[in-house]
Amino acid sequence: xxxxxxxxxxxxxxxxxxxxxxxxxxxxxxxxxxxxxxxxxxxxxxxxxxxxxxxxxxxxxxxxxxxxxxxxxxxxxxxxxxxxxxxxxxxxxxxxxxxxxxxxxxxxxxxxxxxxxxxxxxxxxxxxxxxxxxxxxxxxxxxxxxxxxxxxxxxxxxxxxxxxxxxxxxxxxxxxxxxxxxxxxxxxxxxxxxxxxxxxxxxxxxxxxxxxxxxxxxxxxxxxxxxxxxxxxxxxxxxxxxxxxxxxxxxxxxxxxxxxxxxxxxxxxxxxxxxxxxxxxxxxxxxxxxxxxxxxxxxxxxxxxxxxxxxxxxxxxxxxxxxxxxxxxxxxxxxxxxxxxxxxxxxxxxxxxxxxxxxxxxxxxxxxxxxxxxxxxxxxxxxxxxxxxxxxxxxxxxxxxxx
Ligand code: ATP
Ligand code: MG
Numbered sequence: 001x002x003x004x005x006x007x008x009x010x011x012x013x014x015x016x017x018x019x020x021x022x023x024x025x026x027x028x029x030x031x032x033x034x035x036x037x038x039x040x041x042x043x044x045x046x047x048x049x050x051x052x053x054x055x056x057x058x059x060x061x062x063x064x065x066x067x068x069x070x071x072x073x074x075x076x077x078x079x080x081x082x083x084x085x086x087x088x089x090x091x092x093x094x095x096x097x098x099x100x101x102x103x104x105x106x107x108x109x110x111x112x113x114x115x116x117x118x119x120x121x122x123x124x125x126x127x128x129x130x131x132x133x134x135x136x137x138x139x140x141x142x143x144x145x146x147x148x149x150x151x152x153x154x155x156x157x158x159x160x161x162x163x164x165x166x167x168x169x170x171x172x173x174x175x176x177x178x179x180x181x182x183x184x185x186x187x188x189x190x191x192x193x194x195x196x197x198x199x200x201x202x203x204x205x206x207x208x209x210x211x212x213x214x215x216x217x218x219x220x221x222x223x224x225x226x227x228x229x230x231x232x233x234x235x236x237x238x239x240x241x242x243x244x245x246x247x248x249x250x251x252x253x254x255x256x257x258x259x260x261x262x263x264x265x266x267x268x269x270x271x272x273x274x275x276x277x278x279x280x281x282x283x284x285x286x287x288x289x290x291x292x293x294x295x296x297x298x299x300x301x302x303x304x305x306x307x308x309x310x311x312x313x314x315x316x317x318x319x320x321x322x323x324x325x326x327x328x329x330x331x332x333x334x335x336x337x338x339x340x341x342x343x344x345x346x347x348x349x350x351x352x353x354x355x356x357x358x359x360x361x362x363x364x365x366x367x368x369x370x371x372x373x374x375x376x377x378x379x380x381x382x383x384x385x386x387x388x389x390x391x392x393x394x395x396x397x398x399x400x401x402x403x
Pocket of ligand 1: 030031032033044047115116117118121122159161162165
């Protein structure tokens with residue numbers, strides 16, 4: 001099969017293929033970009049596979065960076081852009097279900113395509129816009145089917161991350177997982193325990209952010225693979241409730257939003273440790289925990305000035321979107337109105353600083369001072385105290401006198 005027209009991303013990269021060919025080697029566009037071009041989706045990275053070995057690739061191009069030379073990948077810097085060129089390779093022996101113990105460079109495209117995960121990811125495209133399709137990836141693309149290349153059980157046994165990638169592609173492509181592939185996912189799911197959490201997180205995160213996230217989650221639940229993910233063991237009902245809680249067509253806006261709701265539904269003993277088990281960054285943990293708190297506080301009551309001040313409008317909006325998608329009362333205008341009514345959005349905006357209060361009233365650091373500062377802050381937020389020097393000083397004076 002031939003593409004009617006080579007998309008511009010490939011056109012732009014054609015001189016790279018030509019240079020490799022002129023040097024006497026084969027070169028093709030491969031992987032996700034070919035798949036996405038055929039699906040009419042936006043193309044991100046144009047990856048190139050070549051029969052040239054890394055050293056040979058480096059001798060063809062004046063400017064290169066060794067980004068993963070042990071895997072055969074060289075980054076080529078040319079006028080039109082940066083391209084990863086990876087030597088055709090096989091990954092023959094797998095010892096830890098995680099990474100190939102040995103990468104062998106080969107001179108055959110076919111061998112390279114064979115080691116790829118799914119048939120729709122195992123397509124290659126040459127400079128004449130001709131598609132090389134050794135595993136009926138085109139047919140699977142047409143049928144919106146995700147199918148492992150070759151023997152599914154072997155493929156997942158070699159690298160269990162492919163199971164998570166499969167759920168992720170089901171979500172991002174909105175494809176159905178072919179029956180034998182799905183069976184093999186179920187069967188090999190325990191091997192996920194050998195895969196680094198960081199890599200699993202990346203896949204689950206991409207899954208959740210995909211438009212077709214429901215399809216991906218359904219596959220994750222249906223396969224039982226969640227049993228081998230951190231803090232999800234035995235939580236099928238929780239995951240189903242999470243899925244069922246949101247209206248069809250809803251898509252998460254941010255990772256934090258998705259993970260906050262997922263966490264609320266999973267009901268881990270501690271939010272912090274859940275997020276730690278998932279090896280997420282401190283920043284991510286902080287935001288997700290706040291979002292989960294907002295969700296729970298909103299279950300208990302309306303948006304208040306305190307809530308708005310403490311968490312900020314942006315985070316409240318994210319959880320209000322969730323409420324809306326769950327058919328709960330949601331009021332974005334109310335958040336806006338409260339936010340606008342706040343005299344301060346941060347304690348640094350209080351016109352009298354703590355140091356000045358201490359000096360003026362001969363206060364010393366300690367619980368009393370802390371309590372007092374907090375009272376000033378709350379009174380300003382509630383609008384019962386003006387954020388003016390005289391008002392604040394009078395407020396403190398009175399508090400001290402009543403002490
Ligand atoms: P995306 O659009 O998310 O980048 P992609 O298909 O390009 O999707 P990548 O992770 O960028 O996915 O990998 C590029 C290609 O490398 C894949 O299309 C696939 O052919 C191959 N590949 C990547 N990871 C694996 C793996 N774990 N096992 C087998 N093949 C893989
Ligand atoms: Mg890619």
